[in-house]
Amino acid sequence: MNTNRLSDPLAKALNDQMTNEAHNAQIYLSYAAWASDKGYEGIANFLFRHxxxxxxxxxxxxxxxxxxxxKVVVTTIPEPGPDPASVNDCFEKVFKSEVENTAKIYKIVDLSLQEKDWATWNFIQWFVKEQTEEETMALDLLAKIKKAGGAKANADALYTLDNDLGKTPDDAVLAQDTSVENP
Structure with a gap:
């Protein structure tokens, strides 16, 4: 008896996204190792957690x-690419990666909607919210590095940023989670 409830196109899209998530993990891992090598242990800790x-x-x-x-199809994960040139470059790359990931999630949303696969549509909504958090987190990081001087941040500013990121929570505050009492 066939128990598969995924169309071939949707199964492929989900498997591709599974691989993309593994690739994103490798990107964060690579950047974390780079940050640790450069002595940015707080930044490295933040990136290892991600x-x-x-x-x-x-x-x-x-x-x-x-x-x-x-059927789960495990495929080769692309390499993460070159190391960041700076802390600023690292966070710009993180943001770019998250925006690209969001676009891929949205394609699965579209496909599940077209196919009227409401189970998959419901499942993928968690990732829509998650990507909103991830992009917000990346934008917050870019704002922090910009305040620290961006690509020209000095050692003192990077030291402070490094200490701050070691304690930064993993989840960003989203617009839908704010209120007058809790902006």
Whole structure:
């Protein structure tokens, strides 16, 4: 008996996104290793935590495909690319990666809507919210590095930023979570 409830195009899109989440984990891992090598332990800690978060996203896709009776296809993960040239470059690359990931998530939203696969549409909504958080977090990081001097940040500013990021929570505050009492 066939228990697969995913169309071939949707199964492919979900498997591709699973691989993309693994790729994003490698990007964060690579940047974390770069930051650690440069002596930015707070930044490295922040990036290592986000690497783990991306791996968790990968597992959510894997598990969802299995639960819907689909076939998980594990493929090669692309290499993360070159090391950042600076802390500013690192956060610009993080933002770019998150925006690209959002576009891929939106394609799955569109496909699930077209196919009227409401289970997948419902599943992917968690990732829509997550990507809003990820982009907000990346923009917040870019704002912090800009205040520190951007690409020309001096050692004192980078030291402060490094200490701050070591304690920065993993989740950004979203617009829908604010109120008059809690802006």
């Amino acid at each position: 690497s783990n978060e991306e791996r968790n996203h990968m597992m959510k896709f894997l598990e969802y495909i299995l639960k819907r009776g689909g």
